[in-house]
Amino acid sequence: MRGATRVKWAAGAVVVALAAGACGGGSSGGGGSTNGIVRASWGDPQNPLEPADTNEVQGGKVLDMIFRGLKKYNPKTAAAENWIAQSITSTDSQTFDIKLKSGWTFSNGEPVNADSFINAWNYGAALKNAQLNASFFAPIAGYAQVHPDATGASAVTDKLSGLHKVSDTEFTVKLSSKFALFPDTLGYSAFYPLPQSFFTNHSAWLAKPIGNGPYEISSYTKGTGMNLVKWDGYKGSDAASNKGVDLRVYTDNNTAYTDLQAGNLDLVDDIPASQLKNVKNDLGSRYINVPAGIIQTIAFPLYSSRWNTPNSAKIRQGLSMAINRQQITQQIFQNTRTPASDWTSPVLGDAGGFKQGLCGQECTYNPSKAKQVIAQAGGLPGGHITISYNADTGSHKEWVDAVCNSINNALGNNTACVGAPVGTFADFRNKITNKQQNDPFRAGWQMDYPLIQDFLQPQYYTNASSNDSHYSNANFDNLVNQANAASSSSESVSKFQDAEKQLVIDMPAIPLWYQNGSAGYSSNVSNVFLNPFSVPVYNEINVK
Amino acid sequence: MGRYVIRRLLQMIPVFIGSTFLIFFMVYALGDPVAALFGDRAPDPATAAQIRHDLYLDHSLPAQYIHYMGNLFKGDFGTAFNGQSVLQLMGDAFPVTIRLTIVAIIFEIIIGITLGVLTGMKRGKPVDTGVLLLTLVVISVPTFVTGYVLQYIFGVQLKWTAPSVSPSAPFNELILPGLVLALVSLAYVTRLTRTSIAENTRGDYVRTAVAKGLPRRRVIIRHLLRNSLIPVVTFIGTDIGALMGGAIVTERIFNIHGVGYNLYQGILRNNAPTVVGFVTILVLVFLIANLLVDLLYAVLDPRIRYA
Numbered sequence: 001m002r003g004a005t006r007v008k009w010a011a012g013a014v015v016v017a018l019a020a021g022a023c024g025g026g027s028s029g030g031g032g033s034t035n036g037i038v039r040a041s042w043g044d045p046q047n048p049l050e051p052a053d054t055n056e057v058q059g060g061k062v063l064d065m066i067f068r069g070l071k072k073y074n075p076k077t078a079a080a081e082n083w084i085a086q087s088i089t090s091t092d093s094q095t096f097d098i099k100l101k102s103g104w105t106f107s108n109g110e111p112v113n114a115d116s117f118i119n120a121w122n123y124g125a126a127l128k129n130a131q132l133n134a135s136f137f138a139p140i141a142g143y144a145q146v147h148p149d150a151t152g153a154s155a156v157t158d159k160l161s162g163l164h165k166v167s168d169t170e171f172t173v174k175l176s177s178k179f180a181l182f183p184d185t186l187g188y189s190a191f192y193p194l195p196q197s198f199f200t201n202h203s204a205w206l207a208k209p210i211g212n213g214p215y216e217i218s219s220y221t222k223g224t225g226m227n228l229v230k231w232d233g234y235k236g237s238d239a240a241s242n243k244g245v246d247l248r249v250y251t252d253n254n255t256a257y258t259d260l261q262a263g264n265l266d267l268v269d270d271i272p273a274s275q276l277k278n279v280k281n282d283l284g285s286r287y288i289n290v291p292a293g294i295i296q297t298i299a300f301p302l303y304s305s306r307w308n309t310p311n312s313a314k315i316r317q318g319l320s321m322a323i324n325r326q327q328i329t330q331q332i333f334q335n336t337r338t339p340a341s342d343w344t345s346p347v348l349g350d351a352g353g354f355k356q357g358l359c360g361q362e363c364t365y366n367p368s369k370a371k372q373v374i375a376q377a378g379g380l381p382g383g384h385i386t387i388s389y390n391a392d393t394g395s396h397k398e399w400v401d402a403v404c405n406s407i408n409n410a411l412g413n414n415t416a417c418v419g420a421p422v423g424t425f426a427d428f429r430n431k432i433t434n435k436q437q438n439d440p441f442r443a444g445w446q447m448d449y450p451l452i453q454d455f456l457q458p459q460y461y462t463n464a465s466s467n468d469s470h471y472s473n474a475n476f477d478n479l480v481n482q483a484n485a486a487s488s489s490s491e492s493v494s495k496f497q498d499a500e501k502q503l504v505i506d507m508p509a510i511p512l513w514y515q516n517g518s519a520g521y522s523s524n525v526s527n528v529f530l531n532p533f534s535v536p537v538y539n540e541i542n543v544k
Numbered sequence: 545m546g547r548y549v550i551r552r553l554l555q556m557i558p559v560f561i562g563s564t565f566l567i568f569f570m571v572y573a574l575g576d577p578v579a580a581l582f583g584d585r586a587p588d589p590a591t592a593a594q595i596r597h598d599l600y601l602d603h604s605l606p607a608q609y610i611h612y613m614g615n616l617f618k619g620d621f622g623t624a625f626n627g628q629s630v631l632q633l634m635g636d637a638f639p640v641t642i643r644l645t646i647v648a649i650i651f652e653i654i655i656g657i658t659l660g661v662l663t664g665m666k667r668g669k670p671v672d673t674g675v676l677l678l679t680l681v682v683i684s685v686p687t688f689v690t691g692y693v694l695q696y697i698f699g700v701q702l703k704w705t706a707p708s709v710s711p712s713a714p715f716n717e718l719i720l721p722g723l724v725l726a727l728v729s730l731a732y733v734t735r736l737t738r739t740s741i742a743e744n745t746r747g748d749y750v751r752t753a754v755a756k757g758l759p760r761r762r763v764i765i766r767h768l769l770r771n772s773l774i775p776v777v778t779f780i781g782t783d784i785g786a787l788m789g790g791a792i793v794t795e796r797i798f799n800i801h802g803v804g805y806n807l808y809q810g811i812l813r814n815n816a817p818t819v820v821g822f823v824t825i826l827v828l829v830f831l832i833a834n835l836l837v838d839l840l841y842a843v844l845d846p847r848i849r850y851a
Binding site for chain 1: 574575576577578579580581582583584585586587588589590591592593594595598625626627628633636692695696699700703706707708711795796797798799801805806808809811812813814
């Protein structure tokens, strides 16, 4: 038995060593003092951190910390306010005169002047730089010469002819057609200025981007995290009220949430779906759930012979009435979504163009009417439909199944609608871009800037950049043109709403729900809130 | 011996080429990655074409593969979409995963073999039944359950350790993830050792050793255990590769930025260079681990000779 006793001792020793090691880990990782630094969760940005090449929220949140543009969207009201711009004026809604405030600099000391903007915009628009946000420069005159649309075409020049420097603090922008709300788009990150060092030493800049915002980057390890510190030379009125922000990349939002509970993290801006039931108990008032500029829809391939018949609009309206939005947002999303009744978002506010109930009874749950409407229109094409979604990210399966279930119940047919998962997001998007869809598919739209124009024109204008349904209606296009040419923004908004009413009739996409932004924070920090883009306003956070 | 090793190393070349091609082909079959870069927005054709050109995606599959292999032999594993070179990604990720694997293997060896010997020597006793039951539970509970549960207990409730691992991933923070990663294999190691010990206790050489009057400890460690370890060593050897590549779940739960994390990102973003680069290295790890296992046989059992 001596041997066995020894073995027992060995096993005991291992357990003790394990416990001791675990303790050691705790004291090094779980420290409480953060010295005025906010520790926040982050996701690895997909693309290099260039303003015109960042189109997703993780890269966007860094750019919003280290850059300020001509305008800034008020984090509470979403209104576009002049920031670096002293004034932006126009007499004809086509040529805009932009005057800059003086004294702004980048954190490396370079001045922010007219050239900083003109060079940055030319770079973003030029085809050879293959910037993902190039299409934001499309309204500017000369875009077709620097960025021809056809595959394989090459650019004639690399300077936008519509940009003209007047002096160091003034430049003009000429658009190719009237666009009254153009100044309000200038708060988007694609329009941020860039310092000379971006062009002279590009790779060094990418390794550690330099901007003109309230923070500067002190270190950046791609795929792992970023440390930002308050920039003391910042000129704006929204200087950081904390000493800095540490962004940590999490692969799994559950882990970030666990770290928040353990006091290892101060801010999580993506509450995992599985924790939504517990989050109020866990965090109490430190849980944020507010509307964001995101709408989810079910889009239809109007190029498919299944959906371009004269009766198919009626069928789409019927399907819309068959979806019990209220129940799904409560049961599946735990009220982190709000049933949609128009094609915009509540964050726009009434003045900005949001109109609750614009869609009317066509977006109100009414199963008996839904069944009747669809039957009158000749029934679903081929007797049943599928709703396709990408299965790799987000929890789309749950709600797509619920939507189908709701439709099936309304129609009294268990096989009327089934979900059709597609393996990867890339494959899913390819099928849509290549017009290979025959049945409806999930679609989401996150606004680039808080304007009704951004919710309607890119998605529903004929041949627009994100018109995945390939919807085309002369009346809609005409009203959008009128709205863009309008002399005042209230007139413009009301024209856009008129155009939106055309969508009720044609129903190219069924509005489902407005998505909320959710976040949770530790008792270490206070004054945490989300802006209309569902990104935390880092510079306002106070650390205890 | 030397010739055997050289022959085995040469055999790795066709396996290496074949596996890279297969993986390259599979990632290629996932579809065009460019559309996903634009998110929910439709890409404009000219920008998409320019990106495809920059990434060499506008060529046929064989041309892309030859281009990739050509760069590979120049030491260029390509770049991920965020502009990092895959070589750099591997340089950051592999040390972390290797540390995690070492922790896991140590757990397997120490706890697994110890429990195996203990139960093998006390067949039918309560200790044996208890451990057997325990391993059954461990084998049947999926890793993500044990991972989240242990993380919550030790990280949030007891606060013995941080729930997630810091970017530098030192050994002391990897103890809990390593245990979670090792648990299932540990149970198998216990059972394998137990069976093997149980069989060999009846062996003639054990009886001879006992009859010679050797101390019990010497009989168990020098004679019994050494002969019983061959199947266990095989299992642990192949497990090295499996642990390194299969740590995706554990790495996600504990936010460890190792091989699993990079593979996951690469697959999600359809980035062929990342996936092919990492999997190729994993294939090599498998091959070398297998070779080492075969060589270890000769050490454990003098009857085995390689020529």
